Amino acid sequence: MRIGILTGGGDCPGLNAVIRAVVRSGTTQHGDEVVGFRDGWRGVVDGDTVPLDVAATRGLLPRGGTVLGTSRTNPFALDGGPERVLETCRRLGIDALVPVGGEDTLGVAHRLAGAGLRCVGVPKTIDNDLDATDYTFGFDTAVGVASEAIDRLHTTGDSHHRALVVEVMGRHAGWIALHAGMSGGATVVLVPERPFDLDAVVAHCQHRFDSGFSPIVVVSEGAVPADGHLTTATGQRDAFGHERLGGIGEALARVIEQRTGRESRAVVLGHVQRGGTPTPFDRVLATRFGLAAVRAVHSGASDVMVALRGTDIVQVPLAEAIAQLKLVPLERYEEAEVFFG
Ligand code: F6P
Numbered sequence: 001m002r003i004g005i006l007t008g009g010g011d012c013p014g015l016n017a018v019i020r021a022v023v024r025s026g027t028t029q030h031g032d033e034v035v036g037f038r039d040g041w042r043g044v045v046d047g048d049t050v051p052l053d054v055a056a057t058r059g060l061l062p063r064g065g066t067v068l069g070t071s072r073t074n075p076f077a078l079d080g081g082p083e084r085v086l087e088t089c090r091r092l093g094i095d096a097l098v099p100v101g102g103e104d105t106l107g108v109a110h111r112l113a114g115a116g117l118r119c120v121g122v123p124k125t126i127d128n129d130l131d132a133t134d135y136t137f138g139f140d141t142a143v144g145v146a147s148e149a150i151d152r153l154h155t156t157g158d159s160h161h162r163a164l165v166v167e168v169m170g171r172h173a174g175w176i177a178l179h180a181g182m183s184g185g186a187t188v189v190l191v192p193e194r195p196f197d198l199d200a201v202v203a204h205c206q207h208r209f210d211s212g213f214s215p216i217v218v219v220s221e222g223a224v225p226a227d228g229h230l231t232t233a234t235g236q237r238d239a240f241g242h243e244r245l246g247g248i249g250e251a252l253a254r255v256i257e258q259r260t261g262r263e264s265r266a267v268v269l270g271h272v273q274r275g276g277t278p279t280p281f282d283r284v285l286a287t288r289f290g291l292a293a294v295r296a297v298h299s300g301a302s303d304v305m306v307a308l309r310g311t312d313i314v315q316v317p318l319a320e321a322i323a324q325l326k327l328v329p330l331e332r333y334e335e336a337e338v339f340f341g
Helices: 015-030 041-046 081-092 103-114 139-160 175-184 198-210 248-260 270-274 280-298 330-337
Strands: 002-007 033-037 049-052 096-101 120-123 163-168 188-190 216-220 233-237 243-245 264-268 304-309 312-317
Touching: 002 015, 002 041, 002 081, 015 033, 015 096, 015 280, 033 041, 041 081, 081 103, 096 103, 096 280, 103 120, 120 280, 139 163, 139 175, 139 216, 139 270, 139 280, 163 175, 163 248, 175 188, 175 216, 175 330, 188 198, 198 248, 216 248, 248 264, 280 304, 280 312
Parallel strands: 002 033, 002 096, 096 120, 120 304, 163 216, 163 264, 188 216
Antiparallel strands: 033 049, 233 243, 304 312
């Protein structure tokens, strides 16, 4: 068979491990030919390919990012985009596509599968917010990076008697904040799913200062205050004279400083969480997903995504995979709350 593979959306540690597994399993176990498309759906629309064989995947397992490149191109947002995807696959004799991505990339795969293109999706996101799989690869790596940062911030915070606010990724789901905060012993964790009470956050920080330690607040980039009264205006102007808006982390640090009278600093971890080598857990999960995708293709499956359920890799309909985001449930947040303050 001729299998096409693409990586779409934000990059994620473990993408190269999926590519390696698909190529290794496809070519050596099944006699497949594997074609890589550059930069997500953009490469399929434009017919921009890179041949993939075992030699091309050597050394890929520990490598971060994606050797295929990625983009957020959505063929359905382009004039004639879906038709161009179908035409590329027909012209190149692609029997099945393995799109590796999050909600958006897999949503496109679902629609194309409906148009007759055989698609087996692989879930990817550091946010861990895809509902149909217990875990996505990339998440464990991101949590590891954030957790290490928190460990380091404890020591500098305590030395300077300062509060430190760590802003982590997660626009809609607070999984990274929750896990990194729990593993790093945060004073308080704030997630998008639970609008927070600013007075309670300040009280937790004050309590921590009163006990002789520095507070660490871990906040998802998408967290919001319950009463909506937290300005992200910094009072500073950029080189063009426009007012500079900060993120939620900076806004919180400012309020904590004003209300506790203690110095506070904000650290935005940003894309550091997405870069670099995947953890062993993510390498294994990504590899198992890649192997399962090739098995699914050869079993004749389409319009499905491989997923982790418990310790098993299963297939779920793509429609189910993109139906809703997996948010942090209240019980999970309450477990973390026991340690606040
Ligand atoms: O979905 C992954 C993610 O890293 C989010 O956590 C984050 O909000 C977003 O991508 C950042 O996107 P970009 O790389 O386009 O800035």
